[in-house]
Amino acid sequence: MAAIGDVARLAGVSKATASRALSGKGHVADSTRRRVERAAAEIGYIASPDAASLVTGRTKNVGVVIPFVNAWFFGEVLEGIERALIGAGYDLTLYNVPPGGDARAKVFDFFLARKRVDAVIAVGVDLAEHEVAVLDRRDKPVLCLGGRAPGAARLAIDDRAAAQLATEHLLHLGHTRIAHVAGSGAAASPHSVPGERRHGFLDAMAAAGLAPGGRSNIVESAMTMPGGYAAALQLLGQPGVRPTAVVACSDEVAFGTLRAAERLGIDVPGELSVIGIDGHEYAEMFGLTTVEQYPEEQGRLAVEVVLRLIARGDDPDPLPDSGAPLPTRLVVRSSTSRPRR
Amino acid sequence: MAAIGDVARLAGVSKATASRALSGKGHVADSTRRRVERAAAEIGYIASPDAASLVTGRTKNVGVVIPFVNAWFFGEVLEGIERALIGAGYDLTLYNVPPGGDARAKVFDFFLARKRVDAVIAVGVDLAEHEVAVLDRRDKPVLCLGGRAPGAARLAIDDRAAAQLATEHLLHLGHTRIAHVAGSGAAASPHSVPGERRHGFLDAMAAAGLAPGGRSNIVESAMTMPGGYAAALQLLGQPGVRPTAVVACSDEVAFGTLRAAERLGIDVPGELSVIGIDGHEYAEMFGLTTVEQYPEEQGRLAVEVVLRLIARGDDPDPLPDSGAPLPTRLVVRSSTSRPRR
DNA sequence: CTGAAAGCGCTTACAG
DNA sequence: CTGAAAGCGCTTACAG
Numbered sequence: 001m002a003a004i005g006d007v008a009r010l011a012g013v014s015k016a017t018a019s020r021a022l023s024g025k026g027h028v029a030d031s032t033r034r035r036v037e038r039a040a041a042e043i044g045y046i047a048s049p050d051a052a053s054l055v056t057g058r059t060k061n062v063g064v065v066i067p068f069v070n071a072w073f074f075g076e077v078l079e080g081i082e083r084a085l086i087g088a089g090y091d092l093t094l095y096n097v098p099p100g101g102d103a104r105a106k107v108f109d110f111f112l113a114r115k116r117v118d119a120v121i122a123v124g125v126d127l128a129e130h131e132v133a134v135l136d137r138r139d140k141p142v143l144c145l146g147g148r149a150p151g152a153a154r155l156a157i158d159d160r161a162a163a164q165l166a167t168e169h170l171l172h173l174g175h176t177r178i179a180h181v182a183g184s185g186a187a188a189s190p191h192s193v194p195g196e197r198r199h200g201f202l203d204a205m206a207a208a209g210l211a212p213g214g215r216s217n218i219v220e221s222a223m224t225m226p227g228g229y230a231a232a233l234q235l236l237g238q239p240g241v242r243p244t245a246v247v248a249c250s251d252e253v254a255f256g257t258l259r260a261a262e263r264l265g266i267d268v269p270g271e272l273s274v275i276g277i278d279g280h281e282y283a284e285m286f287g288l289t290t291v292e293q294y295p296e297e298q299g300r301l302a303v304e305v306v307l308r309l310i311a312r313g314d315d316p317d318p319l320p321d322s323g324a325p326l327p328t329r330l331v332v333r334s335s336t337s338r339p340r341r
Numbered sequence: 342m343a344a345i346g347d348v349a350r351l352a353g354v355s356k357a358t359a360s361r362a363l364s365g366k367g368h369v370a371d372s373t374r375r376r377v378e379r380a381a382a383e384i385g386y387i388a389s390p391d392a393a394s395l396v397t398g399r400t401k402n403v404g405v406v407i408p409f410v411n412a413w414f415f416g417e418v419l420e421g422i423e424r425a426l427i428g429a430g431y432d433l434t435l436y437n438v439p440p441g442g443d444a445r446a447k448v449f450d451f452f453l454a455r456k457r458v459d460a461v462i463a464v465g466v467d468l469a470e471h472e473v474a475v476l477d478r479r480d481k482p483v484l485c486l487g488g489r490a491p492g493a494a495r496l497a498i499d500d501r502a503a504a505q506l507a508t509e510h511l512l513h514l515g516h517t518r519i520a521h522v523a524g525s526g527a528a529a530s531p532h533s534v535p536g537e538r539r540h541g542f543l544d545a546m547a548a549a550g551l552a553p554g555g556r557s558n559i560v561e562s563a564m565t566m567p568g569g570y571a572a573a574l575q576l577l578g579q580p581g582v583r584p585t586a587v588v589a590c591s592d593e594v595a596f597g598t599l600r601a602a603e604r605l606g607i608d609v610p611g612e613l614s615v616i617g618i619d620g621h622e623y624a625e626m627f628g629l630t631t632v633e634q635y636p637e638e639q640g641r642l643a644v645e646v647v648l649r650l651i652a653r654g655d656d657p658d659p660l661p662d663s664g665a666p667l668p669t670r671l672v673v674r675s676s677t678s679r680p681r682r
Numbered sequence: 683c684t685g686a687a688a689g690c691g692c693t694t695a696c697a698g
Numbered sequence: 699c700t701g702a703a704a705g706c707g708c709t710t711a712c713a714g
Contacts, residue, residue: 003707014685019709026710027683044478046455050391050400051707054690059391061434069423070416078410082437086444091457093402094435096423103427114387116432137385226626259626262603285567285600344691355701360693367694368699392691395706 002045011039022047049091053115061091062306063117065107067099067125071224072252072280073295077123077145080299088307093117097125108134119306122147123299124193141309145302146193153309155302158325159193159277162291163200163247165330166275169289170245171208173338175273178205179243181231181253183223194223197249197277221256223249228256236264236272244339245273251280254288258335269337279331287334298326343386352380363388390432394456402432403647404458406448408440408466412565413593413621414636418464418486421640429648434458438466449475460647463488464640465534482650486643487534494650496643499666500534500618503632504541504588506671507616510630511586512549514679516614519546520584522572522594524564535564538590538618562597564590569597577605577613585680586614592621592631599627599676610678620672628675639667 008018013032020026021036028036039045053059062085068074078094085092093116095107108131112120119141127142127149135142142152170178180201183194190199198218205211221231228248236242237260248254254276258268266272276283279292349359354373361367362377369377380386394400403426409415419435426433434457436448449472453461460482468483468490476483483493511519521542524535531540539559546552562572569589577583578601589595595617599609607613617624620633 004709005707015707016686016709017684020684023709029683032683044454046451048395048456048707050394050456051690052709053391054389054395054692054707055709057690069410069419070413072411075411075416078435079437082410082435083444086436086447086452089451091452092435094419094423094433095427096420103424106427110387110430111427111432113385115389115391225623229626256626282566285570285597345693346691356691357693357702358700361700364693370699373699389691392706393693395691395708396693398706 002043004045004047006043007036007040007045010043011036057115058310059091059116059118060089061093061117062303063093063095063112063120064123065095065097065112065120065125066123067097069094069096073250073278074123076295077299077302080296081121081123081303082299083296084300084303088303090118090303090307099125112140113138118310119143121145121302121306122149122152123302126192127152141306143302143306143309145298148191153305155298155305155323155326157293157328159196160200160203161325162277162293162328163197163249164204165200165328166247166277166291167201167204169275169330169332169336170247170273171204171210173245173273173336175245175339176208176210177217177241177243178210178245178247179217179219179235180247181228181235181249181257182218182220183249183253184220184227186218186220186249194220194249201247217243221249221253223253225252225256225259228253229260230256232257232260233263236260236266242266242272244271245336246275248274248276251276251278251283251288251290254290254335255280255282255286258286258288268335270340273336273339275336279329283331284333289333289336290331292329292331294327301326343384345386345388347384348377348380348386351384352377398456399651400432400457400459401430402434402458403644404434404436404453404461405464406436406438406453406461406466407464408438410435410437414591414619415464417636418640418643421637422462422464422644423640424637425641425644429644431459431644431648440466453481454479459651460484462486462643462647463490463493464643467533468493482647484643484647484650486639489532494646496639496646496664496667498634498669500537501541501544502666503618503634503669504538504590505545506541506669507588507618507632508542508545510616510671510673510677511588511614512545512551514586514614514677516586516680517549517551518558518582518584519551519586519588520558520560520576521588522569522576522590522598523559523561524590524594525561525568527559527561527590535561535590542588558584562590562594564594566593566597566600569594570601571597573598573601574604577601577607583607583613585612586677587616589615589617592617592619592624592629595629595631595676596621596623596627599629609676611681614677614680616677620670624672625674630674630677631672633670633672635668642667 008015021028021033097104124146126147144154182198186194186198189195221227276290349356362369362374438445465487467488485495523539527535527539530536562568617631
């Protein structure tokens with residue numbers, strides 16, 4: 001295909017000048033630049049990124065490590081990242097690393113260990129020391145969105161505060177028998193997203209002087225709609241005193257809880273208030289009160305930061321970790337109300 | 342970082358031999374190979390893919406053009422593609438090209454026009470002649486999954502047959518007043534997915550001798566849960582004779598229809614049967630009867646085919662287009678039953 | 683402002 | 699089976 005030599009020949013200049021004219025780096029006379037640009041357009045020349053990477057050491061490619069594609073939050077983040085990257089002229093190389101899968105080692109030890117990306121955005125995963133080390137050695141910045149990695153920059157909402165706010169909303173309405181449908185692993189991994197949210201729930205309950213909860217009012221489930229459905233069915237179907245409100249670990253879990261309530265003939269919000277966390281695009285349709293976060297915007301922001309990290313090279317700039325948590329907002333809809341007396 | 346020269350020096354061989362030993366191409370004495378491998382492992386050497394691409398002309402990278410990431414079908418396909426690609430040692434470069442967006446031109450004219458990918462998998466989009474031409478000129482195979490492109494290989498279910506089967510299920514149960522919640526653009530674009538499904542509905546109705554439908558029994562909506570909800574609210578809320586069954590264009594639309602029925606106090610399946618198409622992971626929870634397809638498996642298959650296309654080079658092999666449509670299956674659950682007499 | 687030359691890190695004929 | 703050399707397509711000092 002057309003190479004830069006062809007453009008140079010056609011424009012009657014050297015390859016060096018053609019390169020400078022096209023990249024905009026270095027001084028080139030205006031008339032020369034136009035001539036080169038015309039020649040390039042004529043033969044449909046576009047520089048080979050691989051050849052350029054080889055000499056510049058920059059690939060203009062960012063790797064994204066993400067545990068799920070097909071879950072609302074992650075899908076939104078991914079779309080936000082993609083849009084921002086394309087806008088900046090960068091490619092996005094996708095590494096889907098499901099929890100507990102065997103793909104993970106291969107991705108870190110082989111794919112990411114090569115020099116195919118300039119940086120990595122890790123979404124919702126915690127990286128081990130040795131995983132970061134591989135990238136550090138290659139001088140590849142790592143940015144964590146949500147998860148954590150030793151020594152890496154990090155962007156995240158305050159999950160604990162979000163769950164606390166959700167719980168306080170219910171307390172403020174007058175609820176006292178409040179249950180929490182937590183994400184799986186919440187109790188076992190206190191620093192995971194489900195763990196932090198569970199803590200926020202407990203914080204708020206404790207501050208209100210309410211029993212910080214025997215196990216009875218916290219159940220765990222997969223953070224999906226069917227997960228929430230199954231868990232809520234158990235929680236709400238038990239004979240005996242029922243909670244008057246549920247803090248769901250995520251909006252999807254809340255949707256499942258809503259459906260379980262309906263199946264059991266429990267009126268929402270008359271007999272049961274339900275609040276979620278996330279700001280899922282379906283929340284409005286379900287009338288779900290929730291603490292919103294903005295994953296697409298988070299993805300966009302992650303790209304902004306990572307591009308800065310790439311640009312700064314080795315400058316010991318302050319990490320953006322110091323920044324405040326990402327924004328979050330309580331949106332009240334029809335799934336929560338005062339408890340029926 | 343470690344380059345192949347370092348490995349060669351450490352192993353006491355030439356770069357050529359080191360390259361051959363590591364790539365497994367060309368003959369190398371077993372003892373030499375082991376020595377080279379040990380040396381590579383010792384200094385953590387991994388070949389730079391960019392340098393290799395430059396000489397081989399292969400990037401071991403496949404581009405995926407996809408209109409949405411965050412919609413169940415597309416997310417599943419993407420995960421399937423990613424898994425298969427990683428398994429084969431290929432990278433996946435993601436190009437999210439939402440319908441009507443301005444990203445599309447940039448992706449085809451710039452990103453895909455470079456030589457960064459060996460092939461392109463286009464999921465659920467129809468490509469214009471000039472879009473394929475760009476890739477053809479660079480000898481990049483294109484595989485369409487779902488959509489179409491002039492001259493490109495194609496993999497797809499038979500959407501028309503799927504909708505026809507869904508409708509026949511209802512007819513077989515004894516329904517005659519059957520409505521269709523179609524996807525937007527169904528009437529305007531007969532060859533789009535919603536268009537084909539609408540046709541399948543009409544085929545079945547006509548074959549049963551039922552009025553092929555004044556506009557009254559077909560409504561269009563976005564192919565999402567809120568879209569289906571809004572459309573079904575209109576459809577079912579009208580005073581007058583109500584349909585006894587609905588063929589939803591997709592499972593998500595069916596979920597929305599279910600929710601609309603519930604809101605209107607219409608019992609499913611007592612007063613209304615609902616069937617979807619897709620086999621969404623939530624279908625079981627909703628008790629939704631549906632015609633399943635298998636997007637993750639489709640993604641896997643797409644990779645298999647595209648890798649074959651890459652390997653064959655310029656051989657005029659038969660395109661896999663000739664193949665049968667991808668598999669599909671009717672799964673009956675609790676959302677459909679005989680109409681109440 | 684422009685050009686000749688070197689070199690980024692590989693792989694692949696071509697000899698031996 | 700192995701090595702020396704050329705070359706993939708760029709960019710970037712270095713001169714001028």
